[in-house]
Amino acid sequence: MRRVAVVGAGMTKFIHRALETPKELSWLAAKAALDSAEMKLDQVDCVVEGTAPDAFDGVHMNGEYLSDGCGAWKKPYLRCYVGGGTGVYALAQGWFHIASGLFDTALVVCEEKMSTCLPHPQAAFLTIFDNITEQPLKPNLLWIFALEMNRYMSVHGYSVEDIAKVSVKNKRNALGHPSAQLGAELTVKDVLASEIMAWPVHRLMVSPTSDGAAAVLLASEEVAKRVTNKPVWVQGVGWCLDSAYWTNRDLYYPDYVEKAAWMAYRMAGIREPRKEINLAEPYDPFAYKELHHLEGLQLAPKGQAPRLLADGVFDRDGDLPTCPSGGLLGVGNPIAAAGMMKLCELFWQLRGEAGPRQVPGRPRRGVAQAWGDLMQVGTVVVMGVN
Amino acid sequence: MNGRVGIIGIGYTAAQPTTPYSSFKELMFEAAQRAYFDAGIDAAEVESFVTCAEDLNTGLSIFDEYTPDQLGAVQKPMHTLTQDGLHGIADAVMQIKSGLVEVVAVEAHSKASNILTPDWILDYAVDPIFNRPLGFNPHALAGLEMNLFLHETGITPQQVSQVAAKNRTNALRNPLAAYPARLTADDTAAGPYAHYPLRETEMAQTADGCVVVVLASDDKARAAASQPLWVRGIGFANDSPTLESRDWVHAEYTRIAAQMAYRMAGITNPAREIDFFEVDDTYAYKELQHLIALGLYPNRPGEAGRALEQGLTRPDGKTPVNVSGGCLGLGWTLEASGLYRIVELVLQLRGQAGPRQLPGAKMGLAQSWRGVPTTSGAVAILSSEQKPWE
Amino acid sequence: MAGQPTNVRGTPVRSADLKKGRVFTTTYVPRIQYAWDTGQAIGRYLEELKNGRLIARRCNNCQRIMIPPRMFCERCFGPTHAWVVVKDTGTVNTFSLSYVSWDVRRLKKPEIPAVIEIDGASKGMGILHVLGNVSPKAVRIGMKVRAVWKPAQQRTGSITDIAYFEPIKGKAPAAKRTAKKPFKAKAKKSKSRKRR
Numbered sequence: 013m014r015r016v017a018v019v020g021a022g023m024t025k026f027i028h029r030a031l032e033t034p035k036e037l038s039w040l041a042a043k044a045a046l047d048s049a050e051m052k053l054d055q056v057d058c059v060v061e062g063t064a065p066d067a068f069d070g071v072h073m074n075g076e077y078l079s080d081g082c083g084a085w086k087k088p089y090l091r092c093y094v095g096g097g098t099g100v101y102a103l104a105q106g107w108f109h110i111a112s113g114l115f116d117t118a119l120v121v122c123e124e125k126m127s128t129c130l131p132h133p134q135a136a137f138l139t140i141f142d143n144i145t146e147q148p149l150k151p152n153l154l155w156i157f158a159l160e161m162n163r164y165m166s167v168h169g170y171s172v173e174d175i176a177k178v179s180v181k182n183k184r185n186a187l188g189h190p191s192a193q194l195g196a197e198l199t200v201k202d203v204l205a206s207e208i209m210a211w212p213v214h215r216l217m218v219s220p221t222s223d224g225a226a227a228v229l230l231a232s233e234e235v236a237k238r239v240t241n242k243p244v245w246v247q248g249v250g251w252c253l254d255s256a257y258w259t260n261r262d263l264y265y266p267d268y269v270e271k272a273a274w275m276a277y278r279m280a281g282i283r284e285p286r287k288e289i290n291l292a293e294p295y296d297p298f299a300y301k302e303l304h305h306l307e308g309l310q311l312a313p314k315g316q317a318p319r320l321l322a323d324g325v326f327d328r329d330g331d332l333p334t335c336p337s338g339g340l341l342g343v344g345n346p347i348a349a350a351g352m353m354k355l356c357e358l359f360w361q362l363r364g365e366a367g368p369r370q371v372p373g374r375p376r377r378g379v380a381q382a383w384g385d386l387m388q389v390g391t392v393v394v395m396g397v398n
Numbered sequence: 399m400n401g402r403v404g405i406i407g408i409g410y411t412a413a414q415p416t417t418p419y420s421s422f423k424e425l426m427f428e429a430a431q432r433a434y435f436d437a438g439i440d441a442a443e444v445e446s447f448v449t450c451a452e453d454l455n456t457g458l459s460i461f462d463e464y465t466p467d468q469l470g471a472v473q474k475p476m477h478t479l480t481q482d483g484l485h486g487i488a489d490a491v492m493q494i495k496s497g498l499v500e501v502v503a504v505e506a507h508s509k510a511s512n513i514l515t516p517d518w519i520l521d522y523a524v525d526p527i528f529n530r531p532l533g534f535n536p537h538a539l540a541g542l543e544m545n546l547f548l549h550e551t552g553i554t555p556q557q558v559s560q561v562a563a564k565n566r567t568n569a570l571r572n573p574l575a576a577y578p579a580r581l582t583a584d585d586t587a588a589g590p591y592a593h594y595p596l597r598e599t600e601m602a603q604t605a606d607g608c609v610v611v612v613l614a615s616d617d618k619a620r621a622a623a624s625q626p627l628w629v630r631g632i633g634f635a636n637d638s639p640t641l642e643s644r645d646w647v648h649a650e651y652t653r654i655a656a657q658m659a660y661r662m663a664g665i666t667n668p669a670r671e672i673d674f675f676e677v678d679d680t681y682a683y684k685e686l687q688h689l690i691a692l693g694l695y696p697n698r699p700g701e702a703g704r705a706l707e708q709g710l711t712r713p714d715g716k717t718p719v720n721v722s723g724g725c726l727g728l729g730w731t732l733e734a735s736g737l738y739r740i741v742e743l744v745l746q747l748r749g750q751a752g753p754r755q756l757p758g759a760k761m762g763l764a765q766s767w768r769g770v771p772t773t774s775g776a777v778a779i780l781s782s783e784q785k786p787w788e
Numbered sequence: 789m790a791g792q793p794t795n796v797r798g799t800p801v802r803s804a805d806l807k808k809g810r811v812f813t814t815t816y817v818p819r820i821q822y823a824w825d826t827g828q829a830i831g832r833y834l835e836e837l838k839n840g841r842l843i844a845r846r847c848n849n850c851q852r853i854m855i856p857p858r859m860f861c862e863r864c865f866g867p868t869h870a871w872v873v874v875k876d877t878g879t880v881n882t883f884s885l886s887y888v889s890w891d892v893r894r895l896k897k898p899e900i901p902a903v904i905e906i907d908g909a910s911k912g913m914g915i916l917h918v919l920g921n922v923s924p925k926a927v928r929i930g931m932k933v934r935a936v937w938k939p940a941q942q943r944t945g946s947i948t949d950i951a952y953f954e955p956i957k958g959k960a961p962a963a964k965r966t967a968k969k970p971f972k973a974k975a976k977k978s979k980s981r982k983r984r
């Protein structure tokens with residue numbers, strides 16, 4: 013297979029409401045990624061864009077609208093999506109653009125401006141539910157998370173308190189991130205004292221709605237070696253979609269994440285993920301999701317992630333740092349851009365450039381993962397220094 | 399480039415003005431079953447799936463949620479593109495060429511009849527700050543473009559009416575077509591203006607339908623049940639989405655996409671080397687604009703109109719265009735439009751096109767545009783023969 | 789080194805700036821309407837809801853009885869074979885107490901969404917609905933519930949023809965319950981669940 017490297021990364025601040033338009037946010041991130049690689053737009057062969065539902069930006073055919081903001085003027089351009097899994101998937105899309113031999117460089121841009129949607133961006137989520145069998149019940153997005161979290165807790169016998177520690181860790185990690193929306197020093201008590209949105213989900217266990225964009229620049233081996241002496245290689249990509257009939261599945265374990273992970277691990281030649289991966293950016297839109305996903309990623313035995321968390325394994329200086337960026341809980345959650353932020357974090361961590369967030373011990377390989385739709389999609393990317 | 403890619407199966411429903419007895423899932427299931435049967439494979443042998451859909455056209459946000467079950471894609475790699483089916487073909491070609499997978503299914507469908515407010519939804523695609531507040535019907539953008547296009551190229555309104563008549567008439571020979579009609583240019587020219595100089599009769603009407611296409615690597619394609627058609631070239635591109643800074647005369651998105659596809663296919667003289675064309679004709683003038691962008695009339699764009707008048711683009715002409723009936727005759731099936739063009743290419747190249755079969759067709763080209771207000775297009779070139787040097 | 793990312797841009801807008809018009813916005817209310825074809829499977833499902841019963845589809849290949857019904861079996865990738873009327877009772881698979889409405893209004897009295905495994909369908913075949921006529925504190929995973937139907941003349945062929953599901957009195961919840969205490973407080977081992 014043709015090797016592909018990440019050679020640049022950049023992102024905007026993640027903020028509750030941005031002055032910039034969706035196009036401008038895309039442009040800021042794309043430009044930052046290009047600048048970081050000291051490359052110009054005319055060196056970019058093609059552009060890949062990722063956003064989740066059009067309802068947030070408030071534009072039908074949003075991909076077309078965003079195209080020039082992403083730098084796709086007069087270029088081959090695809091917009092891909094798999095709901096919340098889009099941010100990590102988009103890199104896989106860029107990967108095969110280059111691995112196919114059709115292109116040598118690809119700019120991958122993810123953007124979301126949720127604040128455009130009034131009266132509240134969350135209302136747009138009503139339209140992700142089945143139009144005939146579910147929407148008439150007026151479901152809130154929080155429902156599915158609460159239903160899944162309750163299932164996870166009850167099958168394994170965990171409490172809300174066990175889960176709340178994820179919020180504490182990630183919001184603390186985010187204090188070192190210049191783009192972060194919700195970095196904070198909190199205790200488990202604070203999290204449990206926060207408003208119950210949809211039991212067992214408390215407000216501080218939920219990532220915020222955000223505006224923001226993030227981008228990476230991908231290059232073939234030949235180009236990568238020419239433009240940087242610190243390329244970060246895409247070692248594996250995987251994605252997997254489960255049945256739409258989510259009420260017919262047991263939500264306690266994400267099979268689709270496991271399948272996506274093994275697809276990526278096989279490609280990366282990984283047999284024992286827990287030994288061969290140095291850091292992880294699992295998807296954490298809600299606190300329990302990080303634990304749920306670490307199990308799916310085979311980085312914790314089934315039902316054991318909360319124990320490892322309590323033991324400090326996932327702390328920045330632990331055996332397997334998870335969400336050293338601060339995750340969606342700390343940095344913010346402009347859907348697709350949040351997944352891309354995780355890939356940016358791997359890039360900086362693996363290059364040793366993460367400053368105050370740098371995990372110790374010169375990590376050599378990391379995995380990022382996102383999730384989406386009706387608890388249905390797993391997307392996984394493995395990156396490493398060789 | 400590493401390895402050829404072939405189309406090994408197609409499955410489709412007829413395009414119809416309405417499909418009240420089937421849900422979109424049931425339409426997709428039918429097309430998928432037919433496609434896998436045509437390819438002689440089980441659904442389980444498909445390694446990756448691509449669906450092409452816009453949320454607002456389906457009425458569901460994050461539409462990819464609702465795709466896996468009826469395609470046999472449960473717990474498989476699947477992703478959605480918010481683009482035309484031809485973009486989906488390009489996506490599948492890249493996945494296979496990368497060496498990641500060997501068999502990919504591409505799906506697109508239309509349930510346009512379920513959209514009660516189509517013009518308002520299209521309005522929602524117009525720039526929300528600069529243009530939407532002006533309150534014009536988005537189809538008027540086609541009128542704007544057509545006016546300048548005619549002015550700059552010397553193509554006449556009469557010639558545009560002739561495109562509509564030709565394609566509606568071609569559809570009479572296509573059992574998949576939703577809007578066949580025996581029309582003359584005088585008939586279509588008698589239609590009222592919708593957005594001057596664009597007439598109602600020169601605008602495609604939407605139709606429902608679904609297409610699934612199965613692509614495979616060289617090895618798998620050679621072992622397939624049906625005759626594989628080789629993807630010789632693929633290209634896609636965007637021009638400016640901004641109305642204020644785009645090229646209104648030339649379909650730049652198509653020119654760039656075609657250059658990419660021709661380079662890959664080693665084609666230098668498309669008019670001579672390609673036997674027939676299925677191009678976007680959502681608005682009748684677009685057929686001519688797209689043929690020009692495909693490089694068929696390199697010296698003078700006005701020749702596009704004269705070639706039409708001389709019957710060169712009729713099924714019995716030198717360069718048949720939209721033998722299927724195009725969007726005007728078959729129906730505008732939104733994201734599925736490009737895949738219906740692929741269906742026509744495959745049927746013609748296999749010699750299965752029945753009463754509209756073109757004799758000796760060996761290579762065909764499909765081109766798509768995503769409609770107003772976009773400047774997004776794609777091109778695919780299929781052939782029954784492999785490249786001589788491959 | 790301060791660390792990446794550097795030079796992050798993006799300009800926060802405060803609510804006050806919006807309210808006082810220091811920042812300009814354009815407002816647009818989309819007019820978006822659909823009439824979705826329900827097709828064969830869901831069309832019949834709705835028809836039977838109007839009749840006051842739940843209906844499922846059986847696949848003769850894998851023997852699963854599926855609800856909501858579908859004309860294709862996603863596991864066997866073939867057509868399903870028969871209609872099966874199932875019961876309007878079931879078991880709570882999971883639930884939440886939601887204090888936020890779909891459009892993010894705060895609710896004093898929580899809505900209780902639940903996945904309810906329907907009796908007569910295959911194991912694990914649930915539908916999304918809400919619970920009613922029950923104290924939030926009393927809801928348990930494993931609780932037996934039954935559908936409370938709207939009066940026949942008010943039914944329209946919608947999932948809301950079932951007003952809600954309510955507990956079946958006298959049927960004790962199954963042994964499985966939701967853990968409320970942190971795991972450290974007790975020695976426990978995780979239950980292993982049978983997977984297909």
Ligand SMILES: [Zn+2]
Nearest residue numbers: 847850861864
């Ligand atoms: Zn079955």
